[in-house]
Amino acid sequence: MSNERILKTTRQGKPGQGAGDRNLDWYIDKAVQVLVLIAGISAIVFIIGIFTFITKEGISFIFESSYRISAYTIGTLEEKEFPEELLEELEILEGETYVDAAELIIAMEETIGKEATDQYKGLIIEHSVHEPFKVMDFFFSTRWKPTSEWKPTYGAFALIIGTASVTGLAMIVAIPFSLGAAIYIGEFATGKTREALKVLVEMLAAIPSVVWGFIGLSIMNPLIIKAFDVPIGLNVLNAGVILGLMAAPIMATIAEDALKAVPDRYREAAEAMGATRWQVIFKVVLPAAKKGLLAAILLGLGRGFGETMAVLMATGHAINLPTSIFDSVRALTATIAAELGETAVGSDHYRALFTLGIFLFVVTFVINLTADLVVRGVKKG
Amino acid sequence: MKIVKCLIALISAFLMVSASVSARTIIQNKGSDTLVNVAQAWAEEYQKVNGDVAVAVTGGGSGTGIAALINGTVDIANASRKIKGKEKKLAKKNGQDPVQFIVGYDALAVFLHKDNPAKSLSISQMAEIYGEGGKTENWKDIGLQVPNCKGQEIVRVSRQNNSGTYAYFRGTVLGKRRDFKLGSRDMHGSKDVVDLVEKTPCAIGYSGLAYATDHVKLGCVSKKDGDKCVMPSVATASDGSYPIARPLFMYTVGKPKGEIKKYMDWILSDEGQCIILKKGYAPVRAVKCN
Numbered sequence: 001m002s003n004e005r006i007l008k009t010t011r012q013g014k015p016g017q018g019a020g021d022r023n024l025d026w027y028i029d030k031a032v033q034v035l036v037l038i039a040g041i042s043a044i045v046f047i048i049g050i051f052t053f054i055t056k057e058g059i060s061f062i063f064e065s066s067y068r069i070s071a072y073t074i075g076t077l078e079e080k081e082f083p084e085e086l087l088e089e090l091e092i093l094e095g096e097t098y099v100d101a102a103e104l105i106i107a108m109e110e111t112i113g114k115e116a117t118d119q120y121k122g123l124i125i126e127h128s129v130h131e132p133f134k135v136m137d138f139f140f141s142t143r144w145k146p147t148s149e150w151k152p153t154y155g156a157f158a159l160i161i162g163t164a165s166v167t168g169l170a171m172i173v174a175i176p177f178s179l180g181a182a183i184y185i186g187e188f189a190t191g192k193t194r195e196a197l198k199v200l201v202e203m204l205a206a207i208p209s210v211v212w213g214f215i216g217l218s219i220m221n222p223l224i225i226k227a228f229d230v231p232i233g234l235n236v237l238n239a240g241v242i243l244g245l246m247a248a249p250i251m252a253t254i255a256e257d258a259l260k261a262v263p264d265r266y267r268e269a270a271e272a273m274g275a276t277r278w279q280v281i282f283k284v285v286l287p288a289a290k291k292g293l294l295a296a297i298l299l300g301l302g303r304g305f306g307e308t309m310a311v312l313m314a315t316g317h318a319i320n321l322p323t324s325i326f327d328s329v330r331a332l333t334a335t336i337a338a339e340l341g342e343t344a345v346g347s348d349h350y351r352a353l354f355t356l357g358i359f360l361f362v363v364t365f366v367i368n369l370t371a372d373l374v375v376r377g378v379k380k381g
Numbered sequence: 382m383k384i385v386k387c388l389i390a391l392i393s394a395f396l397m398v399s400a401s402v403s404a405r406t407i408i409q410n411k412g413s414d415t416l417v418n419v420a421q422a423w424a425e426e427y428q429k430v431n432g433d434v435a436v437a438v439t440g441g442g443s444g445t446g447i448a449a450l451i452n453g454t455v456d457i458a459n460a461s462r463k464i465k466g467k468e469k470k471l472a473k474k475n476g477q478d479p480v481q482f483i484v485g486y487d488a489l490a491v492f493l494h495k496d497n498p499a500k501s502l503s504i505s506q507m508a509e510i511y512g513e514g515g516k517t518e519n520w521k522d523i524g525l526q527v528p529n530c531k532g533q534e535i536v537r538v539s540r541q542n543n544s545g546t547y548a549y550f551r552g553t554v555l556g557k558r559r560d561f562k563l564g565s566r567d568m569h570g571s572k573d574v575v576d577l578v579e580k581t582p583c584a585i586g587y588s589g590l591a592y593a594t595d596h597v598k599l600g601c602v603s604k605k606d607g608d609k610c611v612m613p614s615v616a617t618a619s620d621g622s623y624p625i626a627r628p629l630f631m632y633t634v635g636k637p638k639g640e641i642k643k644y645m646d647w648i649l650s651d652e653g654q655c656i657i658l659k660k661g662y663a664p665v666r667a668v669k670c671n
Binding site: 232 | 448561566573577584
């Protein structure tokens with residue numbers, strides 16, 4: 001909409017240009033406008049496209065419910081002293097899925113006869129209900145066992161806690177480092193030191209995440225085992241420190257921009273009133289740049305939340321509720337990365353991973369939106 | 382004139398090249414990451430035997446390979462597990478009847494830290510360590526004192542839950558209907574398992590024997606408590622005395638014919654089997670290699 005308006009205003013802004021004087025410049029102008037329009041809209045198209053895609057793949061998992069005679073059904077019936085000869089007949093149906101109970105009963109009548117069906121249908125229906133996604137189980141159970149041949153369960157609680165604990169520790173590491181770096185670069189460093197530091201911080205942001213993961217796996221792991229005398233070094237501490245170091249450069253760069261946005265007259269006024277350098281920074285500059293700093297932290301948080309490769313390698317990738325920072329955990333992103341490759345398209349497992357994707361998307365979207373709204377607040381203020 | 386001549390020469394050269402390319406038969410081969418190195422070696426070596434046939438090898442996992450076979454996009458699928466009944470049904474529905482070949486054996490080694498004093502491990506001991514409901518959480522529970530291992534806690538190292546190695550270990554060691562205990566460190570690749578065990582005194586892990594290094598200790602595995610244990614090796618995997626050795630499969634679409642049959646025959650010949658031996662896996666029968 002706004003692009004169209006721009007097109008119109010430019011046209012109106014050049015009243016002398018009729019259809020007759022369309023020279024080369026006019027065409028270049030048009031071409032650039034179209035290109036910019038495509039580039040501008042592409043981001044929106046991509047976001048909508050990606051969201052539609054993951055929703056399409058994952059949503060059926062959330063609402064699916066059916067009746068399925070699985071190995072688990074057969075096994076449970078066996079334990080419940082279901083007549084053996086009927087069980088053998090029922091095994092023919094193993095692996096079959098029915099949309100509702102009525103369909104299951106029809107199939108049962110065909111296989112084990114009407115009489116037996118009437119007698120046992122309650123038992124069979126009870127143990128063949130197939131509802132892979134239950135809100136309580138998905139968000140509050142730790143049993144993530146998607147490839148179990150016996151009974152697959154999809155409980156993402158440990159993964160959510162894993163991601164939260166690692167990201168939380170990463171923020172504890174990254175906030176002092178990045179704000180410290182930003183204050184030093186923005187307020188204290190001058191000349192060449194300042195330029196060199198800025199370039200170095202930006203280079204730190206360019207280190208590939210797999211390299212960070214490798215550092216976690218082969219350098220930090222033995223180091224943590226020795227230093228803290230713990231059984232394993234692939235844990236929340238390892239991943240948190242690595243993720244903190246990964247997020248810090250971006251946070252430092254944005255935080256420094258926020259400090260730079262504080263007008264010099266604030267500093268001058270404070271100094272004129274006799275404030276020391278520290279007092280200027282803590283009492284005047286930081287409060288004035290508050291919103292920008294918060295945005296930097298939130299963007300760092302989003303970065304940590306979505307990071308995959310480094311956490312896959314450094315957390316230990318263990319489904320576990322951590323009780324200390326020396327416990328191994330597993331992150332949501334790492335689970336998707338590790339498992340999606342060999343999963344049959346359209347299977348429960350595949351759709352469960354996409355459901356995790358939807359969850360991740362929503363959370364990162366909320367974090368980024370908050371950051372964005374905060375930044376907008378900065379501009380207004 | 383010169384330019385025209387050059388052009389004609391170029392075009393005819395191009396036509397000759399493309400003609401010779403199209404004359405070559407390309408065999409598509411996809412599947413198991415365990416087998417991918419061997420499959421690659423076979424493909425390269427076969428070039429020398431029969432230059433008219435090119436074998437294109439890709440990995441991606443046993444499931445991926447079999448899925449491709451079902452969809453009819455590959456000629457040969459590699460798998461480190463047997464095709465599932467469901468997959469076979471699906472393949473038949475699509476008009477592809479998979480035929481199975483055992484092309485070698487892979488011993489699944491149990492890795493321990495170099496300082497771990499364990500002399501032998503039985504299948505049931507490992508089931509108690511790895512299996513759901515298993516009571517063994519501590520090296521002391523099986524009468525061991527591992528140096529430099531804080532609290533003697535057993536650090537279980539496993540594989541991601543869709544790998545063929547994971548499924549084979551579950552089926553053979555834990556038994557039917559038993560899942561892994563949650564909380565194992567699930568590594569993304571055999572090499573990571575070995576790396577982690579090497580650096581972690583408390584650890585135990587498993588993976589294909591081909592990934593073993595000098596920096597880790599190989600567990601001596603016995604079938605039952607008290608039985609004589611067997612070290613994993615190519616020889617013990619071939620003769621079946623090592624209890625956790627799995628066959629490696631290749632699946633073709635229907636009974637192989639023509640170039641595919643020739644290739645499969647060559648893989649099972651002494652020459653082909655010597656290559657799998659060189660890569661650290663066990664051949665299907667005793668072969669003499671130079």
